[in-house]
Amino acid sequence: MIPFLDLKSLNAQYREELIAAATQVIDSGWYIQGRLLERFESEFSDYTGARHCIGLANGLDALTLTIRAWKELGKLQDGDEVIVPANTYIASVLAITENNLKPVLVEPNEKTYNICPLNIRSAITNRTRAILPVHLYGQLADMPEIMKIAREHNLLVLEDSAQAHGASIEGRKAGNWGDASGFSFYPGKNLGALGDGGATTTSCEELSTMLNALRNYGSHEKYLNVHQGVNSRLDEMQAAMLSVKLRTLDEQTQNRRVIADVYLKNINNDNILLPLSQDQNALTFMGHVWHLFVIRSKHRDALQAHLQESGIQTLIHYPIPPHKQLAYKAWNDQSFPLTETIHREVLSLPISPLMSIEDALAVAQACNSFSVRG
Numbered sequence: 001m002i003p004f005l006d007l008k009s010l011n012a013q014y015r016e017e018l019i020a021a022a023t024q025v026i027d028s029g030w031y032i033q034g035r036l037l038e039r040f041e042s043e044f045s046d047y048t049g050a051r052h053c054i055g056l057a058n059g060l061d062a063l064t065l066t067i068r069a070w071k072e073l074g075k076l077q078d079g080d081e082v083i084v085p086a087n088t089y090i091a092s093v094l095a096i097t098e099n100n101l102k103p104v105l106v107e108p109n110e111k112t113y114n115i116c117p118l119n120i121r122s123a124i125t126n127r128t129r130a131i132l133p134v135h136l137y138g139q140l141a142d143m144p145e146i147m148k149i150a151r152e153h154n155l156l157v158l159e160d161s162a163q164a165h166g167a168s169i170e171g172r173k174a175g176n177w178g179d180a181s182g183f184s185f186y187p188g189k190n191l192g193a194l195g196d197g198g199a200t201t202t203s204c205e206e207l208s209t210m211l212n213a214l215r216n217y218g219s220h221e222k223y224l225n226v227h228q229g230v231n232s233r234l235d236e237m238q239a240a241m242l243s244v245k246l247r248t249l250d251e252q253t254q255n256r257r258v259i260a261d262v263y264l265k266n267i268n269n270d271n272i273l274l275p276l277s278q279d280q281n282a283l284t285f286m287g288h289v290w291h292l293f294v295i296r297s298k299h300r301d302a303l304q305a306h307l308q309e310s311g312i313q314t315l316i317h318y319p320i321p322p323h324k325q326l327a328y329k330a331w332n333d334q335s336f337p338l339t340e341t342i343h344r345e346v347l348s349l350p351i352s353p354l355m356s357i358e359d360a361l362a363v364a365q366a367c368n369s370f371s372v373r374g
């Protein structure tokens, strides 16, 4: 059996270092908002290239609290429109509605599955205040173009970088393009904690200060509450785990790239569409970190069953788009044909830094032996 992602083995690579780091936390007697959080924040902001990193409880909070902070700073208000891809994980959209702002869903680019700049342009109204691009599957959205649009129309940009730690365009990484960027350290993400975790990166001092307060009951100074904040802190234990894993993130990404390359070179089946197969020189493709390796097939469910029979575990990211979820009942009859097609056809192959070339070749071979019976 080739599992989709074997977290136990992944973390076993760091077993000794993780145990040493956990011991350090236990013995320090200090478990929340201490030196290990500060250290990780400084390491991760250095890694992304942004000036500040604010550790938070999870990726959803990173997005939600960043929007909330902009509201507190008077940069956004209730009812403002935020442009977001229709084919994202629901968290990107929840962060907007939780803040009483209005998500404006737009279709992605057919090749990259990331938000299409042309569709952003046509979705802009006089209520538009922000764009929330998602670096889906580990590939940056077209940030040079998106930033250009944002500057022309004076819009804020919040990157959803939950799947894109280290992804880049010409060396400039996720987290250092927009006005701010939300990251998740959910265990299965490319940089995963041993529990929940998240962070916002930004080069804006004012935003960083506001987020520092909001995550801690709205307080800059103990027992002085300036804002109606929340409790959303990245704890010392998770910060310590993340510092250990950040050291080898680029190596792990390199391993993912090797596996992706095996798939790209060896999967050859008319029933399967590979990622970006027609446009592999795109700048965003070079800096892809392969959080997921997503193929498409008109016969997705049969393909998934075939791979399962061949001992290969696959998953679907994601089966139902946000506008078709019960959570957003009022939008259920809206139509985003490309998004809906993508959700119907996508299948994620196993991709992990621990896979061997032989494993990847076996997956490719199983893909190639798939045929549609009439």
Ligand SMILES: *Cc1c(COP(=O)(O)O)cnc(C)c1O
Binding pocket: 058, 059, 060, 061, 088, 089, 091, 092, 134, 160, 162, 163, 183, 184, 185, 186, 196, 197, 198
């Ligand atoms: C995982 C993820 C999130 C949410 O992160 P959590 O840490 O699970 O809250 C947000 N957006 C995208 C695109 C994600 O993949």
